[in-house]
Amino acid sequence: MVSLKDIAKQAGVSVCAVSLVLNGKYKNRVSDTTAQHIRETAASLHYEPNMLARTLKTNKSHTLGFVTDEIITTPSAVRIMLGAQEAARKLGYILISMNTNNDKSLERQEIATLKRYHADGFLYAFMYHRVVDVPSALRSMPTVVVDAEDANHDLPSIYPDEFGIGYDATNRLIKAGCRRIAYFGSESGIIAQPQRLAGYRKALHDAGMNDDPQLIVRATEHQNADERAVELLKVAAPDGVFCFNDVRASSIYAAANELGMRIGKDISIVSVDNLPNITDALRPGLTTIELPHYEMGFEAVCQLVAMIEQRDKPDIKPDQMFRSSFDTKDTFTTVHGSIIERDSVQHAPHGNE
Amino acid sequence: MVSLKDIAKQAGVSVCAVSLVLNGKYKNRVSDTTAQHIRETAASLHYEPNMLARTLKTNKSHTLGFVTDEIITTPSAVRIMLGAQEAARKLGYILISMNTNNDKSLERQEIATLKRYHADGFLYAFMYHRVVDVPSALRSMPTVVVDAEDANHDLPSIYPDEFGIGYDATNRLIKAGCRRIAYFGSESGIIAQPQRLAGYRKALHDAGMNDDPQLIVRATEHQNADERAVELLKVAAPDGVFCFNDVRASSIYAAANELGMRIGKDISIVSVDNLPNITDALRPGLTTIELPHYEMGFEAVCQLVAMIEQRDKPDIKPDQMFRSSFDTKDTFTTVHGSIIERDSVQHAPHGNE
DNA sequence: CTGAAAGCGCTTACAG
DNA sequence: CTGAAAGCGCTTACAG
Known part of the structure; x- marks a missing residue:
């Protein structure tokens, strides 16, 4: 050399x-x-x-630790990492990723390793939106929480605007002329569930529609979702369904087929996730809101570098279309999703066909 | 510090x-x-x-560069990275991953960055099995090619044993008593296609069965696969189908349903991939061969570290069940997949029901 | 405008 | 058995 x-x-x-x-x-x-x-x-x-020699002298490694739970399981969550990688590259940093596999002792070990390699700061990222306790080893370092909220409300946290997602999805159905809009939600304790539901209610309320409790059903994937979907369509007779996610939307598709209802005609559907393997399989195409994973990773690195270098947030944009918009209040940032239009929502209001 | x-x-x-x-x-x-x-x-x-100070003196960074094309698109391919991470951790190395997004100039830039950070060696990984030209900047460094084969047959390359996969899948159907076994393959130029087909033919031949050309059909996902599947079942009347992958298997499922054939009874199906979103959706459960991505990443790091440290390949195993077996010949290593049994193959031979 | 020197944190001959 | 010294490749006061 x-x-x-x-x-x-x-x-x-x-x-x-x-x-x-x-x-x-x-x-x-x-x-x-x-x-x-x-x-x-x-x-x-x-x-x-030689970056290492430089680091030794300047005490700045231009290295970011990316610590994640098990980001693999949701393919779209991998996009957090890719977005973070792009921002890091543009700002002259590199990313070292470590997977904790939800093992706290492994997590400690990995954070120690990252510190040995002199990471300037950390991204603490999760597979889906939740509230997390940040390990103390990270609190002494510049750290940004991604797709999660710091339980102490202390560290900057980037996560999807679940309320906005529920609001937008429901509004999309209202705009399509639906009059009886159901919410097909999750039975788990996942944080997005009550927030999307609240967005749904607000949208109904703003449109002067009442929220009939019959129209709100919660189910568990791969367990009772198929039956619950049939019940929902039979009992409540909705003309639009906002589904918690694509997997639940596929249950609604199955139920609609079973009951002879035509999707995009008799009933409109909007969901959340935009998972390729699911959306590829459904006919007609599923209109769904993509969670802004790539953008969250990108934004998180921008905020992290600003903390590390004690400067204003760098003004860079992803090369990919930047679909989402950001709201910044305090140290917390929520990110809107973006709707992917397909054919599961009818194109014209009722009566126009 | x-x-x-x-x-x-x-x-x-x-x-x-x-x-x-x-x-x-x-x-x-x-x-x-x-x-x-x-x-x-x-x-x-x-x-x-302080690892950096140590590196400066010893010229060994204990850092591995992980350069990949667009590993994101197939969720299972992410497992290459996770397997590599586990092996790296166990051997005292860290992984720095970079995504080239199939951009050659970005790739050059990223390799240069990795060298600046003094990576001891490189993993050159791909989303699916293919033959690749390895950039010259990597040829001067210890490098292992993952889920791909070095076109020069020079660098160690780890990839799935496609022939074995075709052979095993077909044999599974033969063992289940199938007598007319079809191959529902890919129309693309993907390397796995002819190799899996060859494995299929060998299995038929070994069982003394002829390979009726009517039984071999190739299709393109999300384009003509649904129609081709119907044609295949109608024209060739197979009692077993080896599908190139899960997506094609879902076309066969749809066709079987359309024609009133009961999967796992009238017709048995085996495919390749084990993609959660697809296998979750199919009833009865799809018997499919999982590609050994995790194991390939793990094995690649073991070989790479052996090259770097000029020692025998370390004798470590993944914490996860190590399902696959390895064949090593020369510098090339093929990895068998492992079959995930579900219910799309009938449990007893014909006539036993 | 330019160079000699110290020092970041470590390892490794070398001398005692 | 133990320590003083050089040096990895860089940056940054400091002196001229």
């Missing part, structure tokens, strides 16, 4: 001059001609700076 | 003694009592070694 010393020798100057020039700090310190000469020599030798 | 110097001062010995003791190289160099004293002081100060 070629070092500053090699360049200095070849160019006939001191190591210090080379360092100054290559870091662009040579104003009034090195003549422009010498600087140019140094730059050319460096290029001709294919010089690459 | 507490350094060797702090420990030396506190313990009243030299920095060198501390380094020796903490690295376990103090035999015949430091007395046992001093060593013990040093260890206690280090522990009481919560000393953590």
Whole structure:
């Protein structure tokens, strides 16, 4: 590997001059001609700076630790990592990811490793939105919580705007002319459940519609969801259903088929997730709200770097279409999802067909 | 951060003694009592070694670069990364992953970054099995190709045993008593297609069955697969189908339903992938062969570390059940998949019901 | 405008 | 058995 010393020798100057020039700090310190000469020599030798040596001296590694629970299980959650990677690259950082597999002792070990490698800050990320206790080893470091909320309301946390998702999804159905809109939710204690439900209620209320309790049904995936879906369609006779997620939407599809209801005609459906394997399989295409995972990872790195470098949040954007919008209040940031329009919502209001 | 110097001062010995003791190289160099004293002081100060300083001196970073194309798209391919992470952790390495998004210039940039951070070696990984040209920047470094084959047959490459998968899947159907076994394959140029087909043919041949060309149909997902599946079942009237993957299996399921054939009774189905969103949705449960992604990542790191440290391949195993078996010939390694039994294959041979 | 020197935290011959 | 010293590749006051 070629070092500053090699360049200095070849160019006939001191190591210090080379360092100054290559870091662009040579104003009034090195003549422009010498600087140019140094730059050319460096290029001709294919010089690459040694980040480790630099870190040793400056105490800045430009390395971010990405600690996650088991991000694998939801393919879309992997996008948090990809978004974080893109932002890191654009800001001159690298990401070191570690998977804790929900093992607290492994987590401690991994955070210690990351510190040994001198990570400047941490992303603490989760597979789905929840409230988390952040390990104390992270509290002393710049840290941003992703797809989760710090239980202490202390660290910046980025997570989806679940209320907004429920509100938007329901409104989409209202806009399509639906008059009896059901909510097909989750039976688990997941944080998104009550928030999406609240958004649903607010949308109904704003439209002057009452929320008939018959229209609200909760179910568990791969267990009672198929039967509950049939019951919901039979008993409450909705003309629109906001589904907690795509998996539950597929139960509603099955129920509608069973009862001879035409999706996108007799009944409109909007859900959340946009999981390829599911949306690929459903006919007609499922209109669904994609959670902004990529954007959350990207935004989290921007906020983290701002903390580390004690500067304003960098003004960069993902190369991918930036579909979502951000709301920032205090240190918390919620991220809107974006609706993917397909054909499960009827195109014209009732009576226009 | 507490350094060797702090420990030396506190313990009243030299920095060198501390380094020796903490690295376990103090035999015949430091007395046992001093060593013990040093260890206690280090522990009481919560000393953590600074990996960067160590790297600077030893030229070994214990860091592996993980360069991948767009591993996100197949959720199961993420498991390559997780397997690699586990092996790295067990061998005292960390993984730095970079996503090239199939952009060659980005790839070059990322490899350069990884070198700047002094990666000791590289994993060059792909979303699905193919033949790849390895960038020249990687050829000068210890590198292992994962879920792909080096076009030059030069670097160690780990990939699934596609022939074995085709052979095993077909044999599973033969064992179930099927007499007319179809292959529902891929129309794309994907490398796995001819190899799985060859395995299918070999299994038929070994069982003394002829391979009727009517029984071999290729289709494209989300395009003509549904119609082709119906044609296949109608025209060739198979009693067993080996499907190239789960997505194609779902087309066969749909076709069987349409034609009133009972899966697992009138017709048996085996496929490849074990994608949760698909297998969750299909009834009866789909018997399918899971590709050994986790194991490939794990194995690749083992081989890479052996290259870097110029030693025998470390004898470690994943914590997860290690379902697959490995064949090693030359520098190439193929990995068998493992069959996940569900209910799409009839339990008893024909006539036993 | 330029260079000599110290030092980041570590390891490793070398001398005693 | 133990310590003083050099050096990995860099940055940054400091002196000229």
